[in-house]
Amino acid sequence: xxxxxxxxxxxxxxxxxxxxxxxxxxxxxxxxxxxxxxxxxxxxxxxxxxxxxxxxxxxxxxxxxxxxxxxxxxxxxxxxxxxxxxxxxxxxxxxxxxxxxxxxxxxxxxxxxxxxxxxxxxxxxxxxxxxxxxxxxxxxxxxxxxxxxxxxxxxxxxxxxxxxxxxxxxxxxxxxxxxxxxxxxxxxxxxxxxxxxxxxxxxxxxxxxxxxxxxxxxxxxxxxxxxxxxxxxxxxxxxxxxxxxxxxxxxxxxxxxxxxxx
Amino acid sequence: xxxxxxxxxxxxxxxxxxxxxxxxxxxxxxxxxxxxxxxxxxxxxxxxxxxxxxxxxxxxxxxxxxxxxxxxxxxxxxxxxxxxxxxxxxxxxxxxxxxxxxxxxxxxxxxxxxxxxxxxxxxxxxxxxxxxxxxxxxxxxxxxxxxxxxxxxxxxxxxxxxxxxxxxxxxxxxxxxxxxxxxxxxxxxxxxxxxxxxxxxxxxxxxxxxxxxxxxxxxxxxxxxxxxxxxxxxxxxxxxxxxxxxxxxxxxxxxxx
Numbered sequence: 001x002x003x004x005x006x007x008x009x010x011x012x013x014x015x016x017x018x019x020x021x022x023x024x025x026x027x028x029x030x031x032x033x034x035x036x037x038x039x040x041x042x043x044x045x046x047x048x049x050x051x052x053x054x055x056x057x058x059x060x061x062x063x064x065x066x067x068x069x070x071x072x073x074x075x076x077x078x079x080x081x082x083x084x085x086x087x088x089x090x091x092x093x094x095x096x097x098x099x100x101x102x103x104x105x106x107x108x109x110x111x112x113x114x115x116x117x118x119x120x121x122x123x124x125x126x127x128x129x130x131x132x133x134x135x136x137x138x139x140x141x142x143x144x145x146x147x148x149x150x151x152x153x154x155x156x157x158x159x160x161x162x163x164x165x166x167x168x169x170x171x172x173x174x175x176x177x178x179x180x181x182x183x184x185x186x187x188x189x190x191x192x193x194x195x196x197x198x199x200x201x202x203x204x205x206x207x208x209x210x211x212x213x214x215x216x217x218x219x220x221x222x223x224x225x226x227x228x229x230x231x232x233x234x235x236x237x238x239x240x241x242x243x244x245x246x247x248x249x250x251x252x253x254x255x256x257x258x259x260x261x262x
Numbered sequence: 263x264x265x266x267x268x269x270x271x272x273x274x275x276x277x278x279x280x281x282x283x284x285x286x287x288x289x290x291x292x293x294x295x296x297x298x299x300x301x302x303x304x305x306x307x308x309x310x311x312x313x314x315x316x317x318x319x320x321x322x323x324x325x326x327x328x329x330x331x332x333x334x335x336x337x338x339x340x341x342x343x344x345x346x347x348x349x350x351x352x353x354x355x356x357x358x359x360x361x362x363x364x365x366x367x368x369x370x371x372x373x374x375x376x377x378x379x380x381x382x383x384x385x386x387x388x389x390x391x392x393x394x395x396x397x398x399x400x401x402x403x404x405x406x407x408x409x410x411x412x413x414x415x416x417x418x419x420x421x422x423x424x425x426x427x428x429x430x431x432x433x434x435x436x437x438x439x440x441x442x443x444x445x446x447x448x449x450x451x452x453x454x455x456x457x458x459x460x461x462x463x464x465x466x467x468x469x470x471x472x473x474x475x476x477x478x479x480x481x482x483x484x485x486x487x488x489x490x491x492x493x494x495x496x497x498x499x500x501x502x503x504x505x506x507x508x509x510x511x512x513x514x515x516x517x518x519x
Binding site for chain 2: 051054055056076080083084086087088090091092094095096097098107108111112157161167
């Protein structure tokens, strides 16, 4: 059996905002070609973790390596080189509202000089079709389409540059369950067709089961459980049990009280 | 003790904000001269700042020129110096009123729009999305606006100079009964290159300040709609105050003897 190399290696990652310690010495390995889903209650630092990996936030200390290359406290040039390997679907899609849909999808192709403007437009339309939008939608603006369609355009933008690693931030939040299943299906097919490594954060367990090869649970700024997707329902871990069953009482009761009092 | 603490905190906050602004400006300016260059975005901002501001700048200038002629005439008539109206109008317009009033009007129009647009991009994660698409937000969002501001404010002020002087001409000739040829002769006779040039230099500095404050407050906005609203207000107020302060310093540099 061949050993699968590690794509992302995170060690002792710490990040705080004022007096609030969000990540407190987090360790995580993501293997090449796998789809890892990170679950956790609201306010546990899932988005902070993802933003640290993609370089939007800087950790206070710790190490993040992608393909063995350190990503923390590096020069802009190194960061830009690493960014070329990444694609990300944001929670609210984060489409550029001054640009047409095809321009949004083609943005990375043009800015990275992968394609000229005309060629990028054709590729963008092709990607829009893959996520279920038509050629006539290409010239519309993000404000003219629904939230579900925006997510699909965001996905098309994320995969347009054929990234090696895809990040999905709450892909099904804010859309109906049917559209959620469609988006999850598109994520799975996109990741497989690209042969990419995927890291998803969500608190939607149905979505996590559909997308993930492995699932990790984040609590107290650390990974408290990690295992294969098919193992999660049989896990006796207190955190997992409380989370997947939506129980108020359990090891996370303190966090629930803290969040609800804000 | 509470007063001392509050004063100390205010001083530290002020110094922190000033340092952050200076670093923001330094990084943004460094991206103007480093490739890649987004010429399409510069052209878009030039049209937005220059072309679409012309109506408001033109209206401001013509009414200012008209009022200036009327006020100068009624004032100077008290000591029989009506012939100086043309000179006063052209010097006031080119040296002071056109750059300052155009600057303030454009700060209200463009500074607010920049802060609102970039602020909305910040709170909707569009700026984060730029980073993940290997695009530097300073280069993509800030640099084109700074270039367009520095280039287009002088153009707008030049137009304001012409329209403002024309406003003074209209009132002087058609209402106050000045001879048209004499008015034009008096306008040109005492006008020097430095009068127009100093106004254009002021305009370039004001253009930089308007774009800088709009981008800076938008870039650091947070907290949703309320944050964007605050960013917009802060951009206009800080740009206006800086325009008035820098106006004095530039005037001092050009005309102090």
